Amino acid sequence: MLLKDKKVAIIGAGPVGLTMAKLLQQNGIDVAVYERDKNPKTRISGGTLDLHKGSGQDAMKKTGLLENYYTKAIAMGRIVANEQGEILFSKELSPEEQYDNPEINRNDLRQLLLDSLAPETVFWDRKFTELEEQNGKWILHFENNITATADFIIGANGGMSKARKFVTDAEIEHTGTLIIQGEVLEPKTSCPEFYQLCDNKILMSSSNGNLLVANSKNGDLLTYNVIFKTPQQWSQKNQLNSHNREEIASFLENKFSNWHECYKELFRATSSFIPGPTRKITLEIPWKTNRLLPITLIGDAAHIMPPFAGQGANTGLKDALILSENLTNGKFETLESAISDYEKQMFVYAKKAQLETSNNEIKMHDPNFSFQIFYQ
Structure with a gap:
């Protein structure tokens, strides 16, 4: 196994980071998640998430949590109204559409994933500040002079990730x-x-x-x-x-x-x-190949995009699914080759998602x- 006797650190306990942790942990891999929120009860603001078949729902299925997602999520129709409050279009969901992309509260999704992990997998109140290489290991630095050690880093801590500079020179664009x-x-x-x-x-x-x-x-x-x-x-x-x-x-x-x-x-x-x-992060700039030690990015840290196609979280969950499969399916001889193959695949589907999002933004x-x- 590529990660036998290795410690994996995931930075960020959002849906993508926690899903990644679950997918690795259920394969016996030693994984720790570091999150800046004070504790698991810290409320996440924002709208609901709808997980799609072919990406987000596939990841949930691989974790064994798809039915739990369906239980907590709400299938919702759509209604279009004009600026005067007049209804222009209304759509109820058919029974066949109930499981297409039901909406789940962000806090419910996080709790669902947290409940599936082994105790003490997530370390709270860890605001990540810097990475350094030391004697063939990654040293993670957090506020309040807290540190941790890992063999492999997965940055899943959002669009402003400080781990990104070790992987790409691409910068946030509005x-x-x-x-x-x-x-x-x-x-x-x-x-x-x-x-x-x-x-x-x-x-x-x-x-x-x-x-x-x-x-x-x-x-x-x-x-x-x-x-x-x-x-x-x-x-x-x-x-x-x-x-x-x-x-x-x-x-x-x-x-x-x-x-x-x-x-x-x-x-x-x-x-x-x-x-x-x-904001967005361009994928037109090739990622670095001369990384000090094994490190990669998933979710918004890799390819943040606006929400105008509902692809952000779903693309991130697809990242977690593909990367975890590469790390555990025995098809790759080295950790670096498994990471490289994931990144090649991700560049293709994430660029497509970004293009769809950009086209919708122009239309809007x-x-x-x-x-x-x-x-x-």
Whole structure:
């Protein structure tokens, strides 16, 4: 076995990192996961994830957790409304579509994966700061002068990963879109008109390049994304303060001033906002071949992309599936060749996912764009 008597360190306990850990651990490999969150109860914000057949669901099946995913996930239809709150399109799911890509709360998915791992697999409150090579081993450095040792590093710690520089010179690029994430507590009473408009489906609305996508069934919350092209004059000076809820709500009410009152009701009812530009990492730059020791990247650390095709998490879970198979199937003579083969495959399907995402982003910025085009 390529990893016999070797220690694997995974940086990041998101869905991709935890899935990678499960896939290795069930093959008897010594693996540790290091996560910056304080503890497993730290809540993850953001919308639900829908795992696709052929990628995310395949990874879940390999871990033995697919049925658990189906139990916790919610199959949801789609509804398209215009800026005046008028329904343009509505789709209920057929019984055959219930398992296509049901939506799961991010916290539920993390807990599902954590429960499947051996005790003390994940080390919490470990904010990764640096890597160094020492006597043929990787030394991982974390805040508060904490260190760990490993033979093989898998960076799964997101788009801003500090492990990336050991693998590629590619740097984060902004794609020109701004997303403001919003969360609403008790939506039935705090924004009843908008909640009813959602009709227990994923709601999508667009007008003149401004878009809104909402899910009223994300655990106990209604979560949504407001999406629009980043203004050319946008700068550090006038970026929105994520800690100032009233400021962002007022900004959105003004930007969407000609939209129906139910959307403004939604903005006023929002308990927290997270604004941020969408980012990507190019895969056009070849990855380094002269690495000091075995190291690779999976998930957003490898190929972060905006969410406009629902491919980010699914592509990352496909990474974990293929890399784990290469490391455990006995087909490769060296660890380096198993890693190299994974990376060659990943470049192909991740580039395809990034292209689909980019094409959708271009379409969405068209003033005449409507979500209906995806259902014609």
